[in-house]
Amino acid sequence: MTFADRLKTLIGEESVSGFARRVDISEALIRKYLKGSEPSFTKANQIAIRANCSLEWLATGCGYLYRHAEVVDQDALIAAYTAVTEQTPNDEKVTELVKVVSGYQFLRKHKKTDGYLDIEAMNTFLSIAKLESK
Structure with missing residues (x-):
C-alpha cells in the first residue's frame, strides 16, 4: 500500500x-499526494x-490507522453541547451529558462531504436514539 493509497483510505468518503x-x-497539495508525491x-x-x-500508519502502513487516545474535536463537542442543551427539557430521563457525548461521537464519524460538521444529521440521530444514562 502506497502513501497515496493510505491517504485515500484516510479521506474515505469526505x-x-x-x-x-x-x-x-x-x-492542490493533497491532490499531488494522491497522485503519488511523497510529503x-x-x-x-x-x-x-x-x-x-x-503517523506510523500514514507513513509506513504499519501500526494502527487511528491513534489510541482520541483528540477532542472542540468544534464537534461545542456544536453537540449547544444543540443538546437547547433541546433537552430538564425532566427527561436521559441526562444532557449522555446526549452530548453521543452527539459528539456522531459528529466525529459523520461529516458532510465537504468536511463540515453535519449538525442536522446529529439532531435527527439524537431525536430517534434511545439514550439512557447508566
Whole structure:
C-alpha cells in the first residue's frame, strides 16, 4: 500500500477539498499526494495530527490507522453541547451529558462531504436514539 493509497483510505468518503480544509493543507497539495508525491515529514505529521491518524500508519502502513487516545474535536463537542442543551427539557430521563457525548461521537464519524460538521444529521440521530444514562 502506497502513501497515496493510505491517504485515500484516510479521506474515505469526505471530499478532497473538505479533507484539505480539515488538515489545513492546500487542496492542490493533497491532490499531488494522491497522485503519488511523497510529503515531507512536517506535512505528513500535520495530516496525521489533524486527521487523528497514526503517523506510523500514514507513513509506513504499519501500526494502527487511528491513534489510541482520541483528540477532542472542540468544534464537534461545542456544536453537540449547544444543540443538546437547547433541546433537552430538564425532566427527561436521559441526562444532557449522555446526549452530548453521543452527539459528539456522531459528529466525529459523520461529516458532510465537504468536511463540515453535519449538525442536522446529529439532531435527527439524537431525536430517534434511545439514550439512557447508566
